[in-house]
Amino acid sequence: MTPTYYLVLSAALFTIGAVGVLIRRNAIVVFMCVELMLNAVNLSLVTFSRTTGTLDGQIMAFFVMVVAAAEVVIGLAIIMSIYRTRRSASVDDANLLKY
């Protein structure tokens, strides 16, 4: 076994997240799928940090975590505000703009 196995796992997780974004319609769950994609990327970064013998990948993973934290705050605030207006968090209910 080599660290490549981690990368294959990461690709699988990333894909599951991407498929989830496309098929789920609850805005909060869609957002969770995006978080899964970010986690998959972090696994890749940490593994590559090991295979290349540099620390940049780990540092990038930290930056991803900071960004994810800020993004979650803003995203959930936006989803909350639309939910309070519409009383539903489904992406397809947000459809005034589709025509």
Next chain:
Amino acid sequence: MEELHLPPIDYAAIAPLLLVFGAGCVGVLVEAFVPRAWRYRVQVPLLLAGLVAALIALISVADKRVSTAGGALAIDGPALFLQGGLVALGIVSVLLIAERRVERGGAFVAQASVVAGTDSDRRQSSQPGATEVYPLTAFALGGMMLFCAANDLVTMFVALEVFSLPLYLLCALARRRRLLSQEASVKYFLLGAFSSAFFLYGVALLYGFAGTMSFTGLREAAAEAGSEDTLLFLGIAMLSVGLLFKAAMVPFHVWTPDVYQGAPTPVTGMMAACTKLAAFGGILRVFTVGFADINLDWEPILIAVAIATMLVGAVMAVTQTDIKRLLAYSSIANAGYVFTGVLALSEEGVAGTMFYLVAYGFTVLAAFAVVTLVRDADGEATHLSRWAGLGRRSPLFAGLFTVLMLAFAGIPLTSGFTSKFAVFSAALGADQVTLVIVGLISSAVLAFPYLRVVVLMYLSEPAEDTPTVSLPGVFTSLALVIGLVATIGLGVVPGPVLELAEQASSFIG
């Protein structure tokens, strides 16, 4: 262990960035400590002063070509030119955002947390708008400036998020049609987060390929490995998805019309002018510094993307009945024209691209300024049928809008012509004949919706309920004048700016 030493930082070179971010931070403090009645009067001069100071700082360091802060930032010609363009367009955007005369209290809602459609929401309809938008705008502009100067993938990613997050928020803050605005914001946010996940995966793969995050290191590694490497190929593909999303290129454009329509019109203007400029700044750096030596492999795909963007944007613009959506599709088509300049992959192409972005930015900001003025009792009247006969009601503004539309259509003596000429001649110079032919066809198709608006304004009878054109306040008038002067000025005497762009067209690193 040995002591850590901060890498040398050329503070003069990054002063413009620090000034814009500083204006944002002071703006947050103003929100915290200045009484509500005074905030607007403090925030607007503060932000404008910060931007003007940044512009002066940029002019004073215009000859600098350095890589600073441990190689994280490249303050080179394109970075400085694009930052200058961003600050100039940013000033005009801030003027539009700060307008409070046209609509009582401005285009932004007083308290976004009050549930839309309730009694308390109706009560706040005449209260002055939220002043938090000014620091948010400052952070967005600062992030875009950083994005154009980022010299490694880490800084680029952080900058991407720094300018995206405030934009997601600004989209949700419209005063009228709040539900539409919130939906636009959710869409922009979810798709933006999705695309930045792809960007990140690209970053991870490229890092795994090269073992470094800097563009110079990437280029060296790429030149060594040739183009066979799977990691390199997949990495470029994923990275491009994230960048093309921000630039609204087909097939990653679907968010654009919805978001442009739902967002408050001044913010739409800022997105069309500044975000597009920043996104292409990043694209230019990635493709000319990072992967210039392996261009043969990714070129066919990107040419296909450019062609699809030009055609889809133009054809969809023809079918639109809403002026904001029309401008959104036109901005997609324009992204395609800009991309032909990028694909020339020459210094001429870089110069043409940068000139196009600045010229287009001024015109599109002026166009959205006119859109904010055409109003009826429900706010902006954006449906095209409502614009019928506007030429008789208000000849001045109809005339102004006509000039802008002609500039979009690329009529000579407007900036639209010179900028299209700049990118297409650069593309011809690089033997991209197909791109130029498709670009010309697409421009011809795109002229139709523009001229239709003009014909509608002049030749149709005004209806009973034709909306009135509000008298613009000082800020909007100023923005309109700047936009118009730039549109005609860059069309009649493009020389100085074009020369400046040519001088600034070589990247370092």
Next chain:
Amino acid sequence: MADVTTGEQIVFWILAPVALGGAIGMVAARNAVHSALFLVCTMLSLGVFYVVQAGAFIGVVQVIVYTGAIMMLFLFVLMLVGRDASDSLIEVLRGQRMAAIVLGIGFAGLTATGLARGLGEVETEGLEAVNAVGNVPAIAAELFTHYVFAFEITSALLITAALGAMVLAHIERRKGERLTQRERSRARFAPGNYPAPKAGPGVFATSDSVATPALLPDRTIAERSLTDVVRIRELTAAEARPKGTDRR
């Protein structure tokens, strides 16, 4: 440490299925709270992978920041929005779900085979050399020299996040809009309002059912102890018949 130790292999083969299962469960679960918990499961497994591969620091940060802060925020908002915010099964775009799954399998196949083929024989450098001074000092040395500007700029992100949460979620009430205690007390004893708490259903009655009204001391029915729902409901003759619970 270019080689993968047996211990690490065992950890991988146990936790990789857990991570994958968590991910699939998150996408497949109907209930949003279940999705969140599945995702926590995946994140914890990834945290262990980080500890195994790169050192304790990033693994611990993963657990604290991702599972501890970010996922808790998700759960918090889910509870606030309503736990029943689950999806409907109806597809709006016909065939979108199948298309997405097919695309996803294709994408995963492409990426995974590409990675496996591209990296099959790649030498693993290992982190011993760079971690000679210790993992955390080594990270600090990189972070505060090469990436110091990006590090400082993340403050703009955090300020934006705080500002955004304030703008979108905090309702500012000015003086005069909020009721004072004095006004509340007056309203409570104003004519037309009943100051005491409502009698609970079944309090003075012989049954605990919500449908059994409270009885006043004079054995009349206390109307306000019944919810509107019960009153509106039509009863069948059999249901309306006396149950005989009054008499012994």
